[in-house]
Amino acid sequence: MSLIDYSLYLVTGRSLLPPEKDYYQSLEESLQGGVTVVQIREKDAETAEFLEVATKSKEICDRYDVPILINDRVDVALAVGAHGVHVGQTDMSVALLRSLLPKNAIIGVSCNNTDHVRKAIKDGVDYIGIGAVWGTQTKKLTNPLVGVRGVSSRLELLDGTNIKAVAIGGIKSTNLLRTLHGSVTTTNHVLDGIAVVSEIVASQEPRQAAEKLSKIFKSFRAEPPRGISSSEGVPAERVIINKVAQLMSAVRDINPLVHQITNIVAATQSANITLALGGSPIMATEPKEMEDISRISNALLVNIGTMRFDGKESMSKAGYFANANKKPLVFDPVGIGASAFRKETVKDLLNTFQASVIKGNAGEMAALANSQEVLTKGVDSLGAGFKDPVGFVRALAKKERCVIAMTGAVDYISDGVSVIALRNGHEVLGKFTGSGCIVGSSIATYCGVVSAQSEKEDGKLVHGDMLLGAVAGILVLTVAAELAVQREDVKGPGTFLPALIDQLWSLKPETVQSLARLEVFS
Ligand code: 3NM
Ligand code: MG
Known part of the structure; x- marks a missing residue:
């Protein structure tokens, strides 16, 4: 027996x-x-x-x-x-x-x-x-x-x-x-x-x-992460870039509804970035409406940047319904290393919901992984970063069973199998507030469109291709940033942000295909 x-x-x-x-x-x-x-x-x-x-x-x-x-x-x-x-x-x-x-x-x-x-x-x-x-x-x-x-x-x-x-x-x-x-x-x-x-x-x-x-x-089956590989002679890098280009058009066709619970510093620019990409933001925070919003939205972003204790209810509820409704969930544990409250809150939230993507800088990811290798000051990462960022993000993605997107001068994204390094961007991105938060919005927007498309194909779980959603979210934003800083009317961080929004609005998929600088570690 x-x-x-x-x-x-x-x-x-x-x-x-x-x-x-x-x-x-x-x-x-x-x-x-x-x-x-x-x-x-x-x-x-x-x-x-x-x-x-x-x-x-x-x-x-x-x-x-x-x-x-x-x-x-x-x-x-x-x-x-x-x-x-x-x-x-x-x-x-x-x-x-x-x-x-x-x-x-x-x-x-x-x-x-x-x-x-x-x-x-x-x-x-x-x-x-x-x-x-x-x-x-x-x-x-x-x-x-x-x-x-x-x-x-x-x-x-x-x-x-x-x-x-x-x-x-x-x-x-x-x-x-x-x-x-x-x-x-x-x-x-x-x-x-x-x-x-x-x-x-x-x-x-x-x-x-x-x-x-x-x-x-x-x-349910423990669907192992698939990674990204070359396909019919096309190198993995090209496969990804081509798929990102497709997603850019898909966002503009489908206009995914992206529910964002974010912080008071970044809320307006997050909503504007989503609109510029072709998505529709909804910034609802009332616990009582989380169930309804989850039903109609294509993705959820949870960002703890300025959260207060009473904000946890809406985040838990939204995450819970996102999981129940199989909507992708992008989690941004902003400044997790800055206080015991944040650390405890992140633990509670990750006990309540499964994230599809966790996004953060090296310091935040180190704090999430209980590593001392990279330290933080407030919400900023200190020092040169990890000795082996590729190995680190791969291991963390495996442990958290989701995609890890670690942002910095080079962005590292992994699903626990493949690691993709993105080398686009400009240092001005670090010179205005909420630059990391808008990356989360961008990722959520692309995860939303990946999910909206896969929902049409079958009714299955949506974690696999979130790797692509995360890559697209960062790549499109960083390429647009490079273009924005080159504009004559951009004199510094103040004029940069509106220029970035305009660049995103008019960015062509072919431009991203030609400017993308990425490397795949299989
Ligand atoms: N044993 P419900 S919890 C019988 O922790 C029992 O060992 C538990 O009931 C343990 O499904 C539990 O209604 C109750 O929550 C489970
Ligand atoms: Mg007993």
């Missing part, structure tokens, strides 16, 4: 049933909806009642050929002939359980921290439940939340073992994709399943609730 399908793991919770909903009816409907394994969890029942519930539940599960596990009580498991037992950290030891249960019984254990996982491996469990990932009302939690990003560090400890893993705690159809995507490790280890209580049990229609979760789980 080691071949349990853990993908949709139902933990029962009779107290959460909607009024008038019969427990056994609910269980059967959830099995019809695709639940693959059931754990009977009875925290308040007396032994006789637990036995009755377990016996009847097993009869139902047997009809659907779905294995049943018992929470905590080895005697109940033995009495009803369950497939195994699930225990917590303060329950009976795995060694004792093994000695009491039949040889092939399944033993699972709840793990919150990495020590729990290491112990579970040593104890030789069959699977672990990692939680609680999200907040939950179902169980009183005594440990800190793991968070989506915490799941991967626990999961990768299982590399090289046959131990399976499910995540648990507050998992809903609305955050499932984020949970799965965000918890993949750098070794491409993915969760074997997700365990839920309330999302199914508290539903009036547990069958539909289970179907929804099951469908999302199946649609």
Whole structure:
């Protein structure tokens, strides 16, 4: 019985049933909806009642050929002939359980921290439940939340073992994709399943609730980043430049709607840059409208430049809906190294949403990666940068499972496979405020058009080509900057910005093709 399908793991919770909903009816409907394994969890029942519930539940599960596990009580498991037992950290030891249960019984254990996982491996469990990932009302939690990003560090400890893993705690159809995507490790280890209580049990229609979760789980696969390579004799550099040229025209045809939550310093110029590229900006910040805006927009930019504590709600919500609606999300953790508040905020936000692209200067990227190699002053990067920027951005992209765009004199962009270095631009870009922020807007605009196009092609996830969106966003802006500084009417930073907007407005794809200076590291 080691071949349990853990993908949709139902933990029962009779107290959460909607009024008038019969427990056994609910269980059967959830099995019809695709639940693959059931754990009977009875925290308040007396032994006789637990036995009755377990016996009847097993009869139902047997009809659907779905294995049943018992929470905590080895005697109940033995009495009803369950497939195994699930225990917590303060329950009976795995060694004792093994000695009491039949040889092939399944033993699972709840793990919150990495020590729990290491112990579970040593104890030789069959699977672990990692939680609680999200907040939950179902169980009183005594440990800190793991968070989506915490799941991967626990999961990768299982590399090289046959131990399976499910995540648990507050998992809903609305955050499932984020949970799965965000918890993949750098070794491409993915969760074997997700365990839920309330999302199914508290539903009036547990069958539909289970179907929804099951469908999302199946649609997810750890799609490895593809990188960019030469194609039919055309070098990778040319492939990219040609695709950027196509995107420039596509933005002007499609006018993607780009939702931007940005800072008070850069908001106006960000909106103007988006318009000049051919997109449509919408600068909404009210938490109550994030769901509606997400539905109609093609991409989201989140920039924490001047955020206050009360700004987090709109950013979290917007990010959450962007993920749920599969819209690209460009994240700009401005000045992340400048204060503890910013660092904490970035951590919280990245636990709430999966970014498609994270953009920043070398100092910000170093702070994100917990590296001391490059330091910052306020929102600016100090010093010469990384010794090996190519290796650094590739590793960070792999770790964050998104595209990393590190801006500077040379811009480095990676999806974890390819790294593209862009050498266009002019130092005047560093001489007016919000120059980095408009790069984020430009990237979001091109990611929006990539997404709008791929949505038309199929209905699939949109992370792959965000590499191209990031490259286009930076390349177009830096080429336009080079042209703007050459104009006679540009005397300095003050006259530069309007000139840049005009250049972007009239920039021809062929001009970008001929002026682009980029290098691809495959
Ligand atoms: N165990 P819901 S969280 C039973 O962290 C349980 O080990 C958890 O319920 C853990 O899906 C949890 O309704 C409750 O949030 C999960
Ligand atoms: Mg227990």
